Amino acid sequence: MNVEDLRAYCLSLSADVEEKFPFTKFRQAQDVLVFYIGGHMFCYFDINDLSHVTVKCRPERIPELQERYDWIGNPYNGNARYWIGINALEADGKVLRELITNSFQLVKGAR
Numbered sequence: 001m002n003v004e005d006l007r008a009y010c011l012s013l014s015a016d017v018e019e020k021f022p023f024t025k026f027r028q029a030q031d032v033l034v035f036y037i038g039g040h041m042f043c044y045f046d047i048n049d050l051s052h053v054t055v056k057c058r059p060e061r062i063p064e065l066q067e068r069y070d071w072i073g074n075p076y077n078g079n080a081r082y083w084i085g086i087n088a089l090e091a092d093g094k095v096l097r098e099l100i101t102n103s104f105q106l107v108k109g110a111r
Contacts, residue, residue, distance in 0.1 A: 001088050001096060003047050009097055010035040010043050013104045029077075042107040043100055045076075050088040052076035053096070055103035057084045069095065 001009075011017050018036045023029035034044040045053040054075040057065065062084055065072050071090040075083035088096060 001050070001091070001093050003045075003050060006045070006050065006053065006088060007033065010100060010104075013037075013101065014108075017104075037104060037108045040107045040110070042103045045088070053086045053088045053091075053100075054078050054083050055086065055099050056082055056106050057099065057103065058106065065099075 007019070011019065014037060016037060020034055020036065021030065021032065022034055023032050029046075031047050032044055033047050034041050036042065041056075043053065043055050052075075054077075059081055062080075065084060069091070071087040073085045073087075074080045075085040078085075084099070086096060086099060
């Protein structure tokens with residue numbers, strides 16, 4: 001999945017999804033695009049490096065997902081208890097979309 005497809009998918013989840021570049025003051029993170037629902041993040045990634053797409057995940061699912069898929073690992077700058085990192089360059093597109101959707105639903109439901 002490329003950056004435009006990933007962006008379009010995140011925005012397609014709801015008309016209420018917002019996208020921002022909130023870390024422009026930080027040189028290392030100025031290109032990190034973050035997607036929000038209700039003011040809370042559900043997905044973020046560096047638009048120049050899709051090897052670390054970070055999404056929220058149910059803690060009990062994380063070990064199984066990391067064991068099953070070698071392209072799922074620790075999140076980029078997030079709590080590994082609640083977030084996972086996905087290499088979107090290697091990921092199965094269907095599973096990647098499912099994980100983004102699950103993240104969106106977790107965050108939306110927690111509001």
